[in-house]
Amino acid sequence: MKRFRLILLSLSLTALFTTSCTKDETQPSFDESLIIGKWKSGTLFERYDADQSGATWDTADDVTEPEAQEFTWTITKDQLEQIHIIVNGGLVPKRYTITDLTETTMKYEDDFGVTKSFSKQ
Numbered sequence: 001m002k003r004f005r006l007i008l009l010s011l012s013l014t015a016l017f018t019t020s021c022t023k024d025e026t027q028p029s030f031d032e033s034l035i036i037g038k039w040k041s042g043t044l045f046e047r048y049d050a051d052q053s054g055a056t057w058d059t060a061d062d063v064t065e066p067e068a069q070e071f072t073w074t075i076t077k078d079q080l081e082q083i084h085i086i087v088n089g090g091l092v093p094k095r096y097t098i099t100d101l102t103e104t105t106m107k108y109e110d111d112f113g114v115t116k117s118f119s120k121q
Contacts, residue, residue, distance in 0.1 A: 030101045032075040039106055039118035046118065048073060054082070080108055 035048045043060035047068070055068035071082040075098070084092040096108035099115070106118040 027077040027079075029077045030075055030098050034101050034103055035073075035075065035080075035106065038121040040121050041116050041118045044116070045121075056082075056084075 036050050038045060038047045044056070044058045045065070045068075046054065046056045047065070048054045052073055053070065054073050055065065055070050057063040057065055057068035069084055071084045071094075073080065073082050075081075078098045080096045080098050082094045082096075084094060086092060094110075096110055098106070098108045100107040104120050106120075107115060109115045
């Protein structure tokens with residue numbers, strides 16, 4: 001009987017320590033269709049198109065939408081990734097954590113804790 005209890009205790013402890021929560025279980029998911037459109041944060045604009053392309057420009061730098069920096073984008077759970085397409089053929093990834101995304105507002109945070117808040121135009 002002692003041997004049976006020891007085996008049962010060993011199995012219970014093994015099961016307890018091999019079960020863990022992953023970050024994915026606690027991450028919120030956002031509906032990527034909500035991001036489609038033009039967003040504004042001060043003088044910064046970002047446009048997200050349905051084909052997962054987009055562009056960003058800042059009117060404070062005297063840049064207009066036709067001159068905008070193009071990018072592709074994806075959303076996975078709460079992670080927004082923009083891959084900026086450089087004119088000479090380079091690609092620059094930028095990743096953000098979405099904290100709020102509705103039909104009219106969007107907030108995201110970069111890896112340095114800088115938060116940007118946008119409103120849909």
